[in-house]
Amino acid sequence: MERGKPQHILQLSEEQRRRFVDSFDRVLSDIDGVVWNVESSVPRAVDGYAALQRAGKDVVFVTNNSVRTVDQCVRRFEKLGLHVAPQQVWHPAQSIVLYLRDIQFEGLIYVIASAPFKAVLREAGYQLLDGPNEFIEESYDSLAKTIFDRQPVRAVIIDVDFNLTSPKLLRAHMYLRHPECLLIGGATDRLLPVAKGVNIIGPGPFASILVEASGQQALTLGKPGRELGELLIKRLKISEPHRVLMVGDMLAQDIRFGRQCGFQTLLVLSGGCSLEQLQAETSPDLVPDYYADTVADVAQLLGEEPKSHV
Amino acid sequence: MSLSKHLKELHGAERQQFLDSFDLVFCDCDGVVWYPLRDFIPGSARALAHLQQLGKRLTFVTNNSISSPEEHIEKFARQGNLKIEKEQIVHPAQTICDHLKSIAFQGLIYCLATAPFKQLLRDAGFHLAQETGPTVITSLKDLHEAIFDGEPVQAVVIDVDFNMSAAKLMRAQVELQNPQCLFLAGASDALIPFGQGEIIGPGAFVNVVTESVGRQPLVLGKPGDALRQLLLQRHPDIPPQRVLFVGDSLASDIGFARANGYQTLLVLTGGTKASDVTRLPASHPQLPDFVADCLGDLVDID
Numbered sequence: 056m057e058r059g060k061p062q063h064i065l066q067l068s069e070e071q072r073r074r075f076v077d078s079f080d081r082v083l084s085d086i087d088g089v090v091w092n093v094e095s096s097v098p099r100a101v102d103g104y105a106a107l108q109r110a111g112k113d114v115v116f117v118t119n120n121s122v123r124t125v126d127q128c129v130r131r132f133e134k135l136g137l138h139v140a141p142q143q144v145w146h147p148a149q150s151i152v153l154y155l156r157d158i159q160f161e162g163l164i165y166v167i168a169s170a171p172f173k174a175v176l177r178e179a180g181y182q183l184l185d186g187p188n189e190f191i192e193e194s195y196d197s198l199a200k201t202i203f204d205r206q207p208v209r210a211v212i213i214d215v216d217f218n219l220t221s222p223k224l225l226r227a228h229m230y231l232r233h234p235e236c237l238l239i240g241g242a243t244d245r246l247l248p249v250a251k252g253v254n255i256i257g258p259g260p261f262a263s264i265l266v267e268a269s270g271q272q273a274l275t276l277g278k279p280g281r282e283l284g285e286l287l288i289k290r291l292k293i294s295e296p297h298r299v300l301m302v303g304d305m306l307a308q309d310i311r312f313g314r315q316c317g318f319q320t321l322l323v324l325s326g327g328c329s330l331e332q333l334q335a336e337t338s339p340d341l342v343p344d345y346y347a348d349t350v351a352d353v354a355q356l357l358g359e360e361p362k363s364h365v
Numbered sequence: 366m367s368l369s370k371h372l373k374e375l376h377g378a379e380r381q382q383f384l385d386s387f388d389l390v391f392c393d394c395d396g397v398v399w400y401p402l403r404d405f406i407p408g409s410a411r412a413l414a415h416l417q418q419l420g421k422r423l424t425f426v427t428n429n430s431i432s433s434p435e436e437h438i439e440k441f442a443r444q445g446n447l448k449i450e451k452e453q454i455v456h457p458a459q460t461i462c463d464h465l466k467s468i469a470f471q472g473l474i475y476c477l478a479t480a481p482f483k484q485l486l487r488d489a490g491f492h493l494a495q496e497t498g499p500t501v502i503t504s505l506k507d508l509h510e511a512i513f514d515g516e517p518v519q520a521v522v523i524d525v526d527f528n529m530s531a532a533k534l535m536r537a538q539v540e541l542q543n544p545q546c547l548f549l550a551g552a553s554d555a556l557i558p559f560g561q562g563e564i565i566g567p568g569a570f571v572n573v574v575t576e577s578v579g580r581q582p583l584v585l586g587k588p589g590d591a592l593r594q595l596l597l598q599r600h601p602d603i604p605p606q607r608v609l610f611v612g613d614s615l616a617s618d619i620g621f622a623r624a625n626g627y628q629t630l631l632v633l634t635g636g637t638k639a640s641d642v643t644r645l646p647a648s649h650p651q652l653p654d655f656v657a658d659c660l661g662d663l664v665d666i667d
Contacts (some may be wrong), residue, residue: 093505101565188501189500190528191525191527191528197559198559217508217531217532218508219530220529220531221526221529221530221570222527224565224569229564245576253539256510256534256574260576260577264565264573267569281540348609352378352428
């Protein structure tokens with residue numbers, strides 16, 4: 056099917072709106088840049104989800120952010136007036152645990168990630184190695200002591216680590232020389248928006264260093280990872296992917312992920328992508344079906360829905 | 366069957382023809398002259414002395430800034446009984462320092478490198494920015510301090526840093542949002558030989574910044590284009606085909622040298638195995654002209 060330019064959901068005709076609303080049963084939504092940004096919440100974003108739930112749509116949040124815990128996330132939703140159950144929130148640390156269980160992984164794991172991320176893996180019973188957590192002495196001898204390790208590590212996991220250093224990556228690379236050692240990645244973002252117009256380097260480029268050095272593809276349990284898509288489809292028992300709507304603010308993570316899974320896609324302009332960037336995008340993998348200023352537009356879309364039935 | 370000629374296969378007239386075919390030798394140090402950061406490889410001092418006797422001009426092109434040019438000279442004298450002048454050593458800290466002097470650079474430099482590298486720049490009168498924020502980052506606020514709280518700089522320099530960190534690279538990326546801020550890199554190998562194999566090299570970290578900023582650094586270490594130009598300019602009187610480049614890395618030495626049209630000799634005393642060479646097709650840009658087990662083969666042939 057020929058895909059046209061993405062349409063703004065509030066510029067759809069009555070007929071198009073009704074068809075769109077009826078075309079999905081489930082919403083998978085990103086959080087950062089959609090519900091809130093680093094310092095502020097997106098105004099009335101929660102109204103969008105409340106309206107979706109009232110309309111009988113199943114809402115699940117799929118974030119790439121494992122730096123905060125699910126509990127912190129649920130509490131922040133609560134403060135904004137939206138009740139979200141912990142099992143409605145998916146993040147890479149927990150997705151990796153589910154994945155490791157599915158493949159019946161046993162063995163030692165070397166992990167480069169934040170403290171909350173590591174806590175999720177430990178609570179699931181996995182045995183972790185990490186570090187060094189301090190700067191090493193500047194010499195090749197000290198580097199050798201740090202990175203050469205004979206412990207039988209069978210998975211390297213990399214996600215966001217504010218204290219990521221080159222000795223950690225060099226050590227991970229050494230474990231990956233073992234033919235059975237898996238490389239598993241979480242968040243993939245190459246740049247992270249921290250304020251309006253200010254981006255910092257995200258975790259993606261560091262995971263790419265390990266991919267390139269080891270020559271091994273990563274199993275990716277963050278968006279837009281194929282393994283995350285398969286896991287979600289299986290666990291959420293999604294039989295008709297086209298009846299799922301993926302909502303997010305990042306073309307390379309959310310929209311790419313949605314398109315890859317066969318979901319419909321809605322980009323919101325409240326986070327990491329501007330209207331200009333959206334309009335400049337030509338890759339079919341990255342162009343969404345729909346867009347909106349914010350998720351609050353969804354409430355308006357649904358609020359007007361009954362009128363069309365009158 | 367290798368497409369590269371092994372020095373041991375050269376006999377008589379062929380050998381003489383090879384020795385007559387170059388006037389200048391560019392030679393890597395670690396893995397070629399000596400084992401990385403350690404002792405001379407047997408035979409290499411004799412080979413270098415032989416080249417000097419034949420009247421060949423010798424220049425050492427190293428990516429190692431952990432040792433200063435003076436330390437290199439001292440090591441050549443002490444372990445190899447070789448007299449090497451400072452001008453014969455091309456060293457990333459030095460090439461970057463020379464470049465900054467040549468453009469009369471003034472301003473603050475954010476330098477991600479080893480202590481000796483930074484000291485060389487300070488000794489030349491340049492000012493280096495301090496790190497800000499706590500060494501262990503426990504919150505977004507800490508991260509923000511490390512990235513944004515430093516004084517703005519006018520140049521970012523990246524070489525080998527034993528403690529390269531995400532926060533340092535993030536600050537470099539933020540500084541480079543200023544289009545006036547210079548972006549220089551030294552050693553830029555993607556992988557470097559170490560122990561029984563290769564480890565991730567400084568090039569991987571340079572790439573993280575390059576990709577996120579969307580502009581290329583001036584690369585004054587191997588295998589950088591700016592260094593290639595600089596080597597060509599050093600000896601304008603010698604045509605590239607009369608230059609022999611000797612190294613142990615296919616990417617950082619052989620591919621680099623071939624891009625300048627030099628003859629190439631790969632020695633197997635460093636990071637590359639004979640099987641890595643036999644795998645290469647004839648059209649491969651990193652295929653060396655010659656291979657030797659060690660630098661000593663230059664004199665021991667026949």
